[in-house]
Amino acid sequence: MGKPKIVILGGGYGGLIASRKLEKMLKNGEAEVTLVNKHEYHYIATQLHKTGAGTAADDKITMNIPDLLKTNKVTFKKATVESVDCEKRQVGLQNGEKLSYDYLLIALGFDVNTFGIPGIEEHAFKIKSFKTTKAIYHHIIKQFDAYKEDKDPSRLTFAVAGAGFTGVELVGELIEAIPALCKKFDVPVEKTRIVNIEASPSVLPGFDKEAIDFTTKFVKKNGVELMTSTKILEYNAISIKLDNGSEVPSRTLIWSGGVRGNVILESLGLPLNRGRIEVDQYLRVAGTENIYCIGDAAYFKKNETSSLPPTAQVAIQQAETCAPNLVAAIRGEAQKAFEYHHKGTVASIGTMAAVGKVFGFKISGLFAAFMKQVIEARYLFVLGGPSLVLKQFAKTSKPYH
Numbered sequence: 001m002g003k004p005k006i007v008i009l010g011g012g013y014g015g016l017i018a019s020r021k022l023e024k025m026l027k028n029g030e031a032e033v034t035l036v037n038k039h040e041y042h043y044i045a046t047q048l049h050k051t052g053a054g055t056a057a058d059d060k061i062t063m064n065i066p067d068l069l070k071t072n073k074v075t076f077k078k079a080t081v082e083s084v085d086c087e088k089r090q091v092g093l094q095n096g097e098k099l100s101y102d103y104l105l106i107a108l109g110f111d112v113n114t115f116g117i118p119g120i121e122e123h124a125f126k127i128k129s130f131k132t133t134k135a136i137y138h139h140i141i142k143q144f145d146a147y148k149e150d151k152d153p154s155r156l157t158f159a160v161a162g163a164g165f166t167g168v169e170l171v172g173e174l175i176e177a178i179p180a181l182c183k184k185f186d187v188p189v190e191k192t193r194i195v196n197i198e199a200s201p202s203v204l205p206g207f208d209k210e211a212i213d214f215t216t217k218f219v220k221k222n223g224v225e226l227m228t229s230t231k232i233l234e235y236n237a238i239s240i241k242l243d244n245g246s247e248v249p250s251r252t253l254i255w256s257g258g259v260r261g262n263v264i265l266e267s268l269g270l271p272l273n274r275g276r277i278e279v280d281q282y283l284r285v286a287g288t289e290n291i292y293c294i295g296d297a298a299y300f301k302k303n304e305t306s307s308l309p310p311t312a313q314v315a316i317q318q319a320e321t322c323a324p325n326l327v328a329a330i331r332g333e334a335q336k337a338f339e340y341h342h343k344g345t346v347a348s349i350g351t352m353a354a355v356g357k358v359f360g361f362k363i364s365g366l367f368a369a370f371m372k373q374v375i376e377a378r379y380l381f382v383l384g385g386p387s388l389v390l391k392q393f394a395k396t397s398k399p400y401h
């Protein structure tokens with residue numbers, strides 16, 4: 001019998017950490033592992049809001065995947081996954097190729113949930129991948145440019161839908177980016193607006209009251225027009241229709257109103273729960289022996305009514321259990337049940353402030369911003385050791401303004 005084939009779909013947090021762990025655990029020649037990802041680069045999804053606002057250079061957010069793989073135990077394949085045939089044990093790629101597997105790990109991440117609100121899918125910008133987020137920055141620059149010609153105020157109204165984790169992080173970056181762009185394009189900062197629209201009664205639903213109060217005060221102090229308890233009814237690329245009867249003329253609406261599992265999961269014929277693949281305690285897809293799923297694509301039951309949240313923290317921890325389970329499966333050993341340990345959550349509001357809780361301690365302000373940097377550095381450390389941390393921090397390329 002040939003070597004067992006493991007195919008990993010998705011080179012995000014889950015897929016990459018699992019690949020690195022397999023590199024460390026597998027003996028030479030024990031298995032053939034292939035990591036498939038749409039792009040040759042891995043992007044740090046937790047920092048995409050900086051790409052959208054142009055406050056971080058591309059090479060701080062993206063890293064070349066083949067450079068991150070340290071051995072020849074994992075082969076990287078740049079390709080887009082289109083289908084999975086569980087009967088034939090084959091993955092179908094967009095280029096027509098078929099990849100056979102004995103064991104499959106699905107780590108295809110998230111998609112943006114637009115809840116069917118008219119015009120959002122067509123006209124709003126999404127923080128979904130490096131590419132879609134980069135498009136936001138290019139669009140903002142275009143608006144500044146065009147404003148110099150037509151003086152249309154809707155060009156300088158930057159609206160963010162959602163004041164949850166991602167929405168607040170993006171607003172925080174815009175607070176820093178917009179004044180810098182005003183300087184660059186010689187536009188008075190008073191002509192610009194940052195509008196944050198949220199359906200819930202407060203920012204950061206689910207956070208402590210202190211974090212909510214700190215964030216509300218911080219963004220308002222920095223000129224953000226915060227509209228809580230307000231729903232978006234429709235967007236037509238130039239104006240946002242709200243449920244209070246008013247409209248916000250804006251040519252930039254960035255949707256961060258929620259995420260769901262990657263839409264491709266719907267076509268795989270695997271059991272779904274609220275758009276994500278249901279997995280058992282060993283991270284195996286319910287009803288299968290050889291297919292695993294982790295990260296935002298997976299629905300891991302926390303209790304009867306809810307699942308673990310779609311966070312990088314969950315994806316990384318699941319990858320750290322899933323890789324040993326794949327090795328155990330190959331060796332005919334016992335699988336280990338996944339246990340989640342929540343270490344805390346910190347939301348940045350630009351570079352100088354953040355809010356959250358770490359190991360049970362509530363933090364806010366500059367110290368929290370520092371802790372956010374520590375958390376990001378820890379991920380790099382897990383991925384590539386101290387050398388990757390140093391390499392990323394030593395990069396001197398500048399953001400765009």
Ligand code: FAD
Binds near residue numbers: 011079297313
């Ligand atoms: P991803 O990291 O999304 O990786 C999926 C990979 O699959 C990507 O590389 C993608 O290109 C690839 N892919 C997708 N479709 C295909 C296909 N058809 N074929 C081939 N490849 C494909 N979480 C936290 O814990 N803390 C935070 O502070 C935090 N901040 C965030 C800030 C922002 C702006 C955003 C957007 C998210 C944030 N998150 C945070 C959530 C976190 O980023 C996700 O939970 C995490 O990325 C999930 O990891 P994953 O491996 O499941 O998916």
